[in-house]
Amino acid sequence: MTTSVWNGAGRRIELCDVGLRDGLQMEAQFVPTEDKIALVNALSHAGLSKIEVTSFTSPTAIPALRDAEVVMREIERRPGVTYTALVPNARGAERAIESRTDELNLVMSVSETHNLANLRMTRAQSFAALAQVITMAQAAQVPVNVSLSCVFGCPMEGDVALDAVWEHVQRFADLGVAGITLCDTTGMAFPTQVGQVVAAARARWPGMAFTLHFHNTRGMGLANVLAAIDVGAQRFDASLGGLGGCPYAPGATGNVCTEEVVHALQLMGYDTGIDLPALIATAARLPALIGHEVPSQIVKAGCRLDLHPVPAGFDAIRERALAR
Amino acid sequence: MTTSVWNGAGRRIELCDVGLRDGLQMEAQFVPTEDKIALVNALSHAGLSKIEVTSFTSPTAIPALRDAEVVMREIERRPGVTYTALVPNARGAERAIESRTDELNLVMSVSETHNLANLRMTRAQSFAALAQVITMAQAAQVPVNVSLSCVFGCPMEGDVALDAVWEHVQRFADLGVAGITLCDTTGMAFPTQVGQVVAAARARWPGMAFTLHFHNTRGMGLANVLAAIDVGAQRFDASLGGLGGCPYAPGATGNVCTEEVVHALQLMGYDTGIDLPALIATAARLPALIGHEVPSQIVKAGCRLDLHPVPAGFDAIRERALAR
Numbered sequence: 001m002t003t004s005v006w007n008g009a010g011r012r013i014e015l016c017d018v019g020l021r022d023g024l025q026m027e028a029q030f031v032p033t034e035d036k037i038a039l040v041n042a043l044s045h046a047g048l049s050k051i052e053v054t055s056f057t058s059p060t061a062i063p064a065l066r067d068a069e070v071v072m073r074e075i076e077r078r079p080g081v082t083y084t085a086l087v088p089n090a091r092g093a094e095r096a097i098e099s100r101t102d103e104l105n106l107v108m109s110v111s112e113t114h115n116l117a118n119l120r121m122t123r124a125q126s127f128a129a130l131a132q133v134i135t136m137a138q139a140a141q142v143p144v145n146v147s148l149s150c151v152f153g154c155p156m157e158g159d160v161a162l163d164a165v166w167e168h169v170q171r172f173a174d175l176g177v178a179g180i181t182l183c184d185t186t187g188m189a190f191p192t193q194v195g196q197v198v199a200a201a202r203a204r205w206p207g208m209a210f211t212l213h214f215h216n217t218r219g220m221g222l223a224n225v226l227a228a229i230d231v232g233a234q235r236f237d238a239s240l241g242g243l244g245g246c247p248y249a250p251g252a253t254g255n256v257c258t259e260e261v262v263h264a265l266q267l268m269g270y271d272t273g274i275d276l277p278a279l280i281a282t283a284a285r286l287p288a289l290i291g292h293e294v295p296s297q298i299v300k301a302g303c304r305l306d307l308h309p310v311p312a313g314f315d316a317i318r319e320r321a322l323a324r
Numbered sequence: 325m326t327t328s329v330w331n332g333a334g335r336r337i338e339l340c341d342v343g344l345r346d347g348l349q350m351e352a353q354f355v356p357t358e359d360k361i362a363l364v365n366a367l368s369h370a371g372l373s374k375i376e377v378t379s380f381t382s383p384t385a386i387p388a389l390r391d392a393e394v395v396m397r398e399i400e401r402r403p404g405v406t407y408t409a410l411v412p413n414a415r416g417a418e419r420a421i422e423s424r425t426d427e428l429n430l431v432m433s434v435s436e437t438h439n440l441a442n443l444r445m446t447r448a449q450s451f452a453a454l455a456q457v458i459t460m461a462q463a464a465q466v467p468v469n470v471s472l473s474c475v476f477g478c479p480m481e482g483d484v485a486l487d488a489v490w491e492h493v494q495r496f497a498d499l500g501v502a503g504i505t506l507c508d509t510t511g512m513a514f515p516t517q518v519g520q521v522v523a524a525a526r527a528r529w530p531g532m533a534f535t536l537h538f539h540n541t542r543g544m545g546l547a548n549v550l551a552a553i554d555v556g557a558q559r560f561d562a563s564l565g566g567l568g569g570c571p572y573a574p575g576a577t578g579n580v581c582t583e584e585v586v587h588a589l590q591l592m593g594y595d596t597g598i599d600l601p602a603l604i605a606t607a608a609r610l611p612a613l614i615g616h617e618v619p620s621q622i623v624k625a626g627c628r629l630d631l632h633p634v635p636a637g638f639d640a641i642r643e644r645a646l647a648r
Binding site: 006125157219301314 | 328330331332437440441444445446449477479480481482483511512514515516517519540541542543544545546547550551554570572574575576577581584587588591592593617621622624625627628629631632633634635638641642644645646648
């Protein structure tokens with residue numbers, strides 16, 4: 001069999017679970033702090049290489065994550081796992097660094113309209129504020145990842161010029177960030193585009209650790225992951241249970257679902273380093289914690305070889321058939 | 325840009341919508357006959373090349389489709405569209421032929437357990453019965469397609485030996501059927517397997533019109549479609565609105581969703597011949613007819629460039645930002 005994207009051939013793919021941040025931040029029901037800690041610990045034991053634990057935003061802005069410090073301080077630190085957190089500004093960076101966060105994940109949008117609507121700043125203002133945070137992080141020797149929103153399209157502007165994406169990648173590369181996440185914030189990415197963008201980014205910044213962050217809003221999440229792998233991508237964000245909807249598409253699926261991605265990639269021969277049954281068992285805890293079902297198809301349907309019993313009366317059906 | 329599966333380059337993909345059969349057959353709410361006819365007509369106008377209109381099964385077994393004759397007789401016949409129907413036995417074939425069905429779609433499983441559980445016959449008995457139906461169809465000059473269930477796995481047996489698949493393909497090919505649909509009945513197929521099976525089938529029976537029928541039960545539907553296209557597949561079943569669940573996975577998604585597949589393939593540069601807005605408008609009628617939401621992400625989220633307004637107060641947000 002020739003090696004292609006369809007045959008993982010043991011190649012390693014790294015996943016960062018963002019469910020506790022990108023997912024829980026929009027849940028109405030507060031998940032108790034000890035349950036958040038237990039979820040992070042379970043993800044660590046399941047073999048995730050990176051976990052976005054929380055967000056150091058204002059507790060009044062996102063009350064669902066008002067326990068950021070406690071969660072970050074009390075989780076088990078498993079060797080080899082990176083415990084990252086979203087940090088919106090200098091105040092958040094102070095809190096994150098004090099709480100021993102392994103990596104700060106900064107965020108801004110490459111769409112001016114989306115950045116203004118979400119962060120109430122122009123892109124230039126966001127960049128200046130994040131540059132200050134990067135200086136703080138570097139002084140504290142904490143690595144920085146920057147997540148760029150709307151790389152594959154803005155829900156208000158439409159397609160975003162790639163020049164705006166590359167300009168921001170270059171400016172953050174110049175500041176020495178360790179990684180950049182190219183985010184499909186509202187599920188507008190499609191495989192052809194993904195291949196072009198990821199191939200171009202990797203060619204232009206061969207030393208940069210790029211991560212891809214896809215939403216499954218229009219059913220293309222896994223296809224986009226595969227299109228990115230086909231041009232060499234190795235790191236992806238995904239969300240436990242598929243948590244994390246989209247304010248622009250009520251009822252639509254959110255982030256690509258970690259256990260769906262792991263289930264598919266393992267079947268295809270990729271090495272994710274993840275204990276799938278342990279991951280699924282962790283995702284299965286979510287509905288009780290958040291008060292509703294999760295989008296995960298794997299939580300509902302199980303793995304492909306989770307077999308079902310024959311129907312009641314099967315022996316009699318067979319006997320009658322054979323007697324004809 | 326090199327041609328690959330990620331770049332359709334205008335290649336044609338034919339879709340058969342199976343929502344009215346595979347979808348409606350398991351709905352509790354009876355869809356009025358005139359609404360079924362209107363749905364088929366809308367699909368014809370949207371550009372589907374094949375539509376599975378109904379099933380000529382016993383009205384007591386599947387009351388949701390008890391109006392098969394009326395629907396098949398009263399739909400508009402658009403030139404170039406094939407109006408097919410599922411036919412389980414000789415009685416169904418008589419009814420279908422009398423109702424001027426363009427093609428009979430016969431079904432049996434390549435898994436002995438699944439065939440017994442679903443059809444209450446051994447595979448040998450099913451084959452003998454279908455051979456008789458094929459003779460009837462040939463006498464009436466009506467083409468036959470055979471849908472083989474569980475090609476990619478059986479929910480009770482697990483993996484099905486490919487020899488059993490090939491044996492059935494060969495036996496039906498020997499009887500002169502026009503096409504064979506390889507069905508992933510319960511969403512067990514994964515892309516690596518799909519590529520291997522489809523490539524092998526096409527190599528061995530180059531003259532056979534193979535169709536692929538995938539379910540999205542475990543989130544791999546679109547990826548499986550792309551894996552099949554990558555080895556030359558050109559025909560797929562899909563279901564309007566993503567209708568059609570799976571009795572083995574309550575709550576899980578059913579067939580791959582026609583408008584999701586068309587949306588993705590068109591973005592990727594494939595030619596489906598389908599008017600996507602007309603297709604989406606047709607899918608949007610379903611919730612009112614069946615009494616619940618449909619799985620379709622496109623019905624919920626719209627197309628990728630269906631833009632959203634800026635939030636209320638956006639001008640003031642911008643003014644405040646620029647004044648800093």
